[in-house]
Amino acid sequence: MIDIASGHPAIDRFLAESYERLRGMSSRFAAAISGHLIRRQSELGISGELVEIGTFEGRFFIAMALGLAPGEKAVGIDRFDWPNAGVEGRFLANCAAHGIARERFLSWKVDSREITSGDLRDRLGHKPIRFVHIDSHHTRECLRNDLELVHPLLHRDGMICLDDMLHPGYPMMASAVFDYLNRHPEMRLACVIDREDIVAAPKFLICRNNMFERYREELLGAFARFHFVLNADMESYFALVLTPYPRLAEVE
Numbered sequence: 070m071i072d073i074a075s076g077h078p079a080i081d082r083f084l085a086e087s088y089e090r091l092r093g094m095s096s097r098f099a100a101a102i103s104g105h106l107i108r109r110q111s112e113l114g115i116s117g118e119l120v121e122i123g124t125f126e127g128r129f130f131i132a133m134a135l136g137l138a139p140g141e142k143a144v145g146i147d148r149f150d151w152p153n154a155g156v157e158g159r160f161l162a163n164c165a166a167h168g169i170a171r172e173r174f175l176s177w178k179v180d181s182r183e184i185t186s187g188d189l190r191d192r193l194g195h196k197p198i199r200f201v202h203i204d205s206h207h208t209r210e211c212l213r214n215d216l217e218l219v220h221p222l223l224h225r226d227g228m229i230c231l232d233d234m235l236h237p238g239y240p241m242m243a244s245a246v247f248d249y250l251n252r253h254p255e256m257r258l259a260c261v262i263d264r265e266d267i268v269a270a271p272k273f274l275i276c277r278n279n280m281f282e283r284y285r286e287e288l289l290g291a292f293a294r295f296h297f298v299l300n301a302d303m304e305s306y307f308a309l310v311l312t313p314y315p316r317l318a319e320v321e
């Protein structure tokens with residue numbers, strides 16, 4: 070098991086004791102890095118709600134929600150119809166079993182393509198989103214929808230985390246991200262979180278330009294030993310790369 074922690078005691082207890090026993094697809098490596106960012110956002114006074122589109126049985130959602138600051142809520146959005154109708158019940162049971170009080174979160178059974186940013190804003194009580202994990206239907210059309218859904222609601226200093234980027238099974242997904250970055254030049258790819266394996270695939274972290282250096286410093290300060298020093302070439306800048314087992318190819 071990779072030795073990585075978020076620095077948030079409740080998140081780290083969950084990651085160590087339960088995370089991999091819950092069914093789900095996100096890596097513990099990515100959950101620890103995301104938990105670290107959620108903790109640091111709280112310490113920096115970045116306040117708002119936490120959102121996941123595609124909660125499934127709650128593995129990543131619970132890791133996020135354990136980082137809620139007082140007065141904040143988490144919103145979990147899912148169609149809850151796959152692989153069977155019992156999935157929402159298992160999501161709610163997992164939240165209860167791991168200390169997410171019912172009044173701290175909203176379980177919203179809906180297809181993200183059937184709601185507007187206004188609908189989501191109402192569910193958020195008109196508070197901004199400070200951290201959102203998008204992990205729903207793996208098509209360009211759905212990812213485009215979900216990015217535009219959350220974009221107007223994102224806290225100025227907020228973070229978007231995208232699942233299954235650069236996954237061998239979904240090569241087209243990344244193009245939806247680059248189209249989004251072209252439409253919104255105020256946004257940047259801050260970090261690529263590399264895969265653990267084929268079912269715990271890479272994630273992208275995206276933030277506004279104003280927070281790029283800040284998040285970079287936060288991530289490098291905490292996770293320097295996972296840094297792939299060549300970084301990710303975005304042509305006009307370099308995004309950070311964190312990988313469970315960093316190394317360079319031998320050339321001589």
Ligand SMILES: C[S@@+](CC[C@H](N)C(=O)[O-])C[C@H]1O[C@@H](n2cnc3c(N)ncnc32)[C@H](O)[C@@H]1O
Pocket residue numbers: 092093094095122123124125126127128129130146147148149150151179180181182204205206207211
């Ligand atoms: C890969 S699973 C999510 C895994 C989870 N985030 C984790 O880390 O364990 C994808 C989930 O997205 C849901 N989903 C797919 N398309 C959706 C959509 N358009 N709106 C809401 N939920 C959707 C599916 O029902 C499924 O539960």
